[in-house]
Amino acid sequence: MLTQAPKGTKDVLPTESGRWQVIEATMRDACARAGYREVRTPVFEHTELFLRGVGDTTDIVQKEMYTFLDKGDRSVTLKPEGTAGVVRMVLEHKLYAEAMPLKLYYLNCPNFRYEKPQSGRYREFHQFGVEAFGAPEATVDAEQIALAWRLLLGLGMEGLALHINSIGCPACRPVYHEKLRQFLSARLDTLCDTCKDRFARNPMRILDCKSPDCQRQLQGAPSILDCLCEGCQTHFDKLQAALTAMDIPFSVDPGIVRGLDYYTKTVFEIITDTGSGPLTLCGGGRYDGLVEQLGGPSLPGVGFGMGMERVLMVMESQGILPEDPGAVDVFVCTLGEAALLPGLALTHQLRQAGIRADADHMARSLKAQFKYADKCGAKYVAVLGEDELQAGVVTLRNMATREEQKIPLADVAKAIHL
RNA sequence: GUGGGUAUAGUUCAGCGGUUAGAGCGUCAGAUUGUGGCUCUGAAUGUCGUGGGUUCGAUUCCCACUACCCACCCCA
Numbered sequence: 001m002l003t004q005a006p007k008g009t010k011d012v013l014p015t016e017s018g019r020w021q022v023i024e025a026t027m028r029d030a031c032a033r034a035g036y037r038e039v040r041t042p043v044f045e046h047t048e049l050f051l052r053g054v055g056d057t058t059d060i061v062q063k064e065m066y067t068f069l070d071k072g073d074r075s076v077t078l079k080p081e082g083t084a085g086v087v088r089m090v091l092e093h094k095l096y097a098e099a100m101p102l103k104l105y106y107l108n109c110p111n112f113r114y115e116k117p118q119s120g121r122y123r124e125f126h127q128f129g130v131e132a133f134g135a136p137e138a139t140v141d142a143e144q145i146a147l148a149w150r151l152l153l154g155l156g157m158e159g160l161a162l163h164i165n166s167i168g169c170p171a172c173r174p175v176y177h178e179k180l181r182q183f184l185s186a187r188l189d190t191l192c193d194t195c196k197d198r199f200a201r202n203p204m205r206i207l208d209c210k211s212p213d214c215q216r217q218l219q220g221a222p223s224i225l226d227c228l229c230e231g232c233q234t235h236f237d238k239l240q241a242a243l244t245a246m247d248i249p250f251s252v253d254p255g256i257v258r259g260l261d262y263y264t265k266t267v268f269e270i271i272t273d274t275g276s277g278p279l280t281l282c283g284g285g286r287y288d289g290l291v292e293q294l295g296g297p298s299l300p301g302v303g304f305g306m307g308m309e310r311v312l313m314v315m316e317s318q319g320i321l322p323e324d325p326g327a328v329d330v331f332v333c334t335l336g337e338a339a340l341l342p343g344l345a346l347t348h349q350l351r352q353a354g355i356r357a358d359a360d361h362m363a364r365s366l367k368a369q370f371k372y373a374d375k376c377g378a379k380y381v382a383v384l385g386e387d388e389l390q391a392g393v394v395t396l397r398n399m400a401t402r403e404e405q406k407i408p409l410a411d412v413a414k415a416i417h418l
Numbered sequence: 419g420u421g422g423g424u425a426u427a428g429u430u431c432a433g434c435g436g437u438u439a440g441a442g443c444g445u446c447a448g449a450u451u452g453u454g455g456c457u458c459u460g461a462a463u464g465u466c467g468u469g470g471g472u473u474c475g476a477u478u479c480c481c482a483c484u485a486c487c488c489a490c491c492c493c494a
Contacts, residue, residue, distance in 0.1 A: 004485075004486095007485080007486090058492095059491080059492050059493080060492085060493080063419080063492090064492080064493090081493095081494085111494075113492090113493075113494090115491090115492070115493080116419080116420095116490095116491090117486095117487090118487075118488060118489075118490095119487085119488070119489095120493095120494080121492090121493075121494080122494090125494060126494090127494060128494095129494095194491075208492090209491095210490080210491080210492090211490095258493095259492065259493060260493095276488090276489090277489095279494090280493070280494065281494075282494075283493080283494065305494060306494070307493090307494030308494080309494080310494055311494090333452090333453080335452065365447090365451090365452095366452050366453060367450080367452085367453065367454080368446085368447085369453090369454090370453050370454040370455095371454055371455085372454090373454065374454040374455060375454090378454090381453080381454080383452070383453075385452060386452090387452085395452090395453090397453075397454090399454070399455090402453095402454095404453090
């Protein structure tokens with residue numbers, strides 16, 4: 001073999017694409033019912049968009065971006081997340097001048113991060129995401145959380161947990177940062193190197209550290225929730241009331257911080273346990289300052305991203321993947337040269353009638369054609385041999401019941417009941 | 419970027435310092451010359467990951483490289 005798929009990428013095989021289509025359809029439907037409309041943005045953007053949008057202190061920007069110079073010496077980057085591109089699109093086309101809120105979603109959108117791949121982590125992965133602009137109220141946050149939650153439940157998932165938090169706004173977060181620094185300053189020496197760095201740049205990220213040592217030092221640390229300003233506190237209270245009103249179970253987890261710099265107020269994650277540890281299926285939050293930061297008007301926003309591969313992975317582990325629908329519903333078996341073209345014509349006629357149909361293209365024995373029909377998932381087999389040709393009929397066999405009947409060539413489509 | 423494991427048929431995996439490298443599943447065919455799933459019989463398919471070393475001899479032992487899997491970091 002000349003080469004193989006690049007590290008961290010994955011082919012979707014013909015037996016697997018049906019699963020993708022099912023969850024894609026479920027996502028489209030959930031969005032359509034909530035008034036979200038689809039958008040598609042480019043796979044690559046100018047690098048500066050992510051430097052300013054995602055935040056140049058984040059790991060994503062610092063070490064995970066696929067950045068390169070194009071032939072015109074422009075620095076471009078394969079998008080590492082979905083929100084920045086959508087915000088750019090909203091600004092470029094002045095969509096903020098239209099009716100608010102502006103509710104958008106993107107589906108099966110490829111994202112790229114240069115990381116070491118492992119279970120549930122790819123270098124090219126796909127996200128479903130929604131964004132809503134212009135609405136400052138917590139009901140939008142809650143609506144999106146509900147959309148994600150019901151969607152995953154609707155796919156049949158169990159064992160999901162919704163964690164929410166508020167990380168404040170530019171008014172109250174610095175107050176918390178200062179409190180946290182004061183708390184940690186005495187123990188700075190015992191923190192891991194990464195966290196020493198975080199101490200200066202973004203101390204809240206230390207809460208995210210998985211190191212047992214750092215976690216031990218954090219015992220008794222002040223909580224952001226005790227430092228929220230009045231506006232953020234009200235927003236967070238309303239969010240919880242809205243979730244409760246929609247009967248969405250949640251837990252407040254002050255440890256959720258998120259790795260993207262643009263979040264304000266609401267952050268949330270939907271996680272599940274895979275047996276080898278928790279896995280985040282969906283993560284998002286509010287980003288009231290992002291649009292302005294990218295040179296637009298002051299426009300609040302909220303959104304989430306959901307990992308397509310992770311959704312499929314969890315469905316597989318829970319045994320709830322949709323069945324492969326097979327290739328066709330009707331297979332036309334032909335016997336002998338004389339039946340070949342009439343068989344082709346019949347297949348064509350069935351296809352015109354909207355029926356998934358195929359015929360033998362390998363001049364195989366009837367037995368082999370039946371085996372192939374079975375493997376294709378055919379519900380019916382239409383046999384066209386010498387006898388049938390003379391009578392102008394086919395022998396139509398229901399593969400499940402084994403019943404056979406002679407059907408005039410012109411009436412085959414009507415006799416198919418799927 | 420750090421650490422651990424693995425690499426043999428399409429696939430899942432056995433195996434051994436020594437003739438011709440095996441099995442299950444899958445594929446194809448026959449048993450049934452016009453009928454699938456089950457059963458039985460048979461057949462095809464391998465640079466034993468790549469390169470080097472040790473050796474009379476290496477798929478087997480050693481080293482390097484590469485790829486894949488897993489964990490850390492981080493995240494969808």
